[in-house]
Amino acid sequence: MSTKVFDSSIEGIVVANSDGKVEMVNPAFTKITGFEPEEVLGEDLDVLRAETHQHDFFETVWEQLVKTGQWSGEYLNRRKNGEAYPEWLTINLIKNSAGKVINYIAIFHDISDIKRTEEKIKHQAYHDALTGLPNRYLFRDRLTQALRHARRNNLKVGVLFLDLDNFKHVNDSLGHDQGDILLQEVAKRLRSCVREEDTVSRLGGDEFTMILNEVLGHDSTVKVARKIMDALSEPFSISGHLLHVNASIGITLFPNDGEDTDALTKNADMAMYRAKDRGKNNYQLFTPSMNQDAMHRLTMEYQIRQGLENNEFILYYQPRMDLALNKVVSSEALVRWQRDGNRLTMPGDFIPIAEESGLILPLGEWILKKAISQALAWQDQGLKGLKVSVNISSRQFQQKGLANMVAQTLTETGLDPRLLELEITETTMMMDLEKAQRVMEALGRMGVGFAVDDFGMGYSSLYYLKNLPIDCLKIDQSFIRDLSTDPNDTAIVDAIISLCRTLRIHSVAEGVETREQAKYLRQKGCEQIQGYLLGRPMPYHELREMVVNGIKPKL
Numbered sequence: 129m130s131t132k133v134f135d136s137s138i139e140g141i142v143v144a145n146s147d148g149k150v151e152m153v154n155p156a157f158t159k160i161t162g163f164e165p166e167e168v169l170g171e172d173l174d175v176l177r178a179e180t181h182q183h184d185f186f187e188t189v190w191e192q193l194v195k196t197g198q199w200s201g202e203y204l205n206r207r208k209n210g211e212a213y214p215e216w217l218t219i220n221l222i223k224n225s226a227g228k229v230i231n232y233i234a235i236f237h238d239i240s241d242i243k244r245t246e247e248k249i250k251h252q253a254y255h256d257a258l259t260g261l262p263n264r265y266l267f268r269d270r271l272t273q274a275l276r277h278a279r280r281n282n283l284k285v286g287v288l289f290l291d292l293d294n295f296k297h298v299n300d301s302l303g304h305d306q307g308d309i310l311l312q313e314v315a316k317r318l319r320s321c322v323r324e325e326d327t328v329s330r331l332g333g334d335e336f337t338m339i340l341n342e343v344l345g346h347d348s349t350v351k352v353a354r355k356i357m358d359a360l361s362e363p364f365s366i367s368g369h370l371l372h373v374n375a376s377i378g379i380t381l382f383p384n385d386g387e388d389t390d391a392l393t394k395n396a397d398m399a400m401y402r403a404k405d406r407g408k409n410n411y412q413l414f415t416p417s418m419n420q421d422a423m424h425r426l427t428m429e430y431q432i433r434q435g436l437e438n439n440e441f442i443l444y445y446q447p448r449m450d451l452a453l454n455k456v457v458s459s460e461a462l463v464r465w466q467r468d469g470n471r472l473t474m475p476g477d478f479i480p481i482a483e484e485s486g487l488i489l490p491l492g493e494w495i496l497k498k499a500i501s502q503a504l505a506w507q508d509q510g511l512k513g514l515k516v517s518v519n520i521s522s523r524q525f526q527q528k529g530l531a532n533m534v535a536q537t538l539t540e541t542g543l544d545p546r547l548l549e550l551e552i553t554e555t556t557m558m559m560d561l562e563k564a565q566r567v568m569e570a571l572g573r574m575g576v577g578f579a580v581d582d583f584g585m586g587y588s589s590l591y592y593l594k595n596l597p598i599d600c601l602k603i604d605q606s607f608i609r610d611l612s613t614d615p616n617d618t619a620i621v622d623a624i625i626s627l628c629r630t631l632r633i634h635s636v637a638e639g640v641e642t643r644e645q646a647k648y649l650r651q652k653g654c655e656q657i658q659g660y661l662l663g664r665p666m667p668y669h670e671l672r673e674m675v676v677n678g679i680k681p682k683l
């Protein structure tokens with residue numbers, strides 16, 4: 129029976145006598161190690177000892193055997209062909225009734241498969257499945273190690289935080305599969321920009337971080353950032369498409385910009401946001417003032433939220449005049465924040481923060497509803513046909529359900545949709561042309577109008593002018609400012625007015641401050657004007673008076 133067990137066991141078994149000479153091995157032993165019985169029988173057990181462990185390892189094993197009669201543990205052994213393999217080994221001392229050792233029995237099995245699975249699981253836990261780069265956990269671990277080493281040896285470590293610019297467009301236009309391939313290619317290029325001992329990791333989405341070990345100072349980190357930007361500036365060829373990808377990079381240096389992993393990462397992230405603010409496709413070194421800015425932003429975010437709850441926002445209206453009719457035909461709703469009593473905070477101080485934090489969504493909805501109900505009130509007060517136009521920020525325009533929300537508000541209030549105009553910048557429309565088309569056509573069918581705000585400052589693309597339901601171009605005020613002195617501005621304004629005429633789109637000049645400007649625009653055929661010449665943005669009742677009394681003196 130015991131012979132049968134010995135022979136059929138899947139575990140390798142070696143029996144040695146009290147002198148350590150091998151007396152028996154089973155077939156599993158041969159299968160695992162490759163040694164035939166005749167090659168080991170009568171030999172010292174030492175012939176099976178691989179030189180994969182240090183001397184003190186065997187001393188520990190021996191000590192425990194003597195003490196307890198048994199040792200179990202992981203052992204890195206070697207097959208006959210020289211290949212190393214891990215095994216789980218148990219050695220038992222067999223004693224006779226007098227307590228004298230008569231045999232050593234070693235039982236072992238090959239745990240290569242288990243080890244491989246373990247390694248795989250470990251790799252998956254610490255690597256990004258898409259790019260194979262270290263993930264955020266391994267990044268943190270590596271940075272912690274790098275800082276420990278740098279502290280001990282008085283060295284510097286650089287951290288780069290990189291975010292691809294407009295990656296969402298690739299995903300939206302070509303689909304996620306192509307987006308994934310692009311991320312893999314970006315990962316390869318990033319890896320090629322740093323040394324073997326540096327770490328490039330993917331935190332998720334289009335965010336990557338880099339640990340630059342033992343750098344000399346800021347110059348070295350900047351060099352790497354430039355190298356990365358150069359590497360990314362070459363277009364990527366993905367499934368027949370040539371894609372251009374840029375990145376915004378934030379840089380911190382240990383110990384100057386943070387003492388620990390969290391501080392260095394957070395500050396590099398902050399610097400990356402500064403790079404985005406500065407027009408993307410650039411790098412920024414962290415400065416302590418960025419921390420103050422971040423604190424300011426956080427406080428403002430909190431206060432905007434409170435302001436919404438406490439009804440602190442109000443709308444002002446700026447008149448728009450039809451030059452042929454010499455009458456106010458529309459007004460632009462412009463938000464103000466009335467906090468601390470009567471002090472008005474201007475939109476330039478809070479709209480960008482509301483945009484970044486997403487608070488523009490509830491704020492924008494409030495603005496839209498308020499402007500619609502005000503326009504309705506003017507109709508009821510006899511100001512028939514007075515339109516209202518509302519600025520829609522890009523985040524608001526991208527949100528799901530904007531068309532439904534506008535349509536529902538119009539239905540609920542009963543305002544004629546033709547009295548509402550939405551102002552959108554070129555950049556907003558170009559972010560996702562298909563979506564722009566869907567939203568604008570849905571609302572356009574109801575009668576809502578669309579004005580392109582700040583025209584001339586962005587793409588000025590004829591494609592969207594031809595394909596989107598646009599009613600009006602608002603010529604950016606920067607061209608009007610120097611209309612009489614800068615021949616370039618004069619030429620641009622003339623060209624936009626004639627473009628509007630050709631495309632049968634209304635032309636509106638923004639920022640008109642002088643009679644000369646108004647006169648010139650009328651002469652050139654510009655249809656409407658808006659600006660301080662007519663009046664600054666004003667409370668709703670002042671606008672009503674202006675419409676009722678007419679613009680005096682006549683322009």
Ligand SMILES: Nc1nc2c(ncn2[C@@H]2O[C@H](COP(=O)(O)O[C@H]3[C@@H](O)[C@H](n4cnc5c(=O)[nH]c(N)nc54)O[C@@H]3COP(=O)(O)O)[C@@H](O)[C@H]2O)c(=O)[nH]1
Pocket residue numbers: 446460461462463474475476479492495519520521581582605638639640641658659660661665
């Ligand atoms: N998403 C939203 N954005 C809004 C809203 N309300 C305002 N804004 C945006 O904030 C920016 C600054 O607005 P504001 O301080 O109100 O300035 C407007 C006008 O006061 C100013 N203007 C008008 N005429 C003149 C002029 O003759 N000279 C001169 N120097 N400035 C003038 O221009 C601003 C209006 O610009 P525009 O929107 O491009 O027509 C501004 O970008 C607003 O868009 C809001 O409710 N939602």
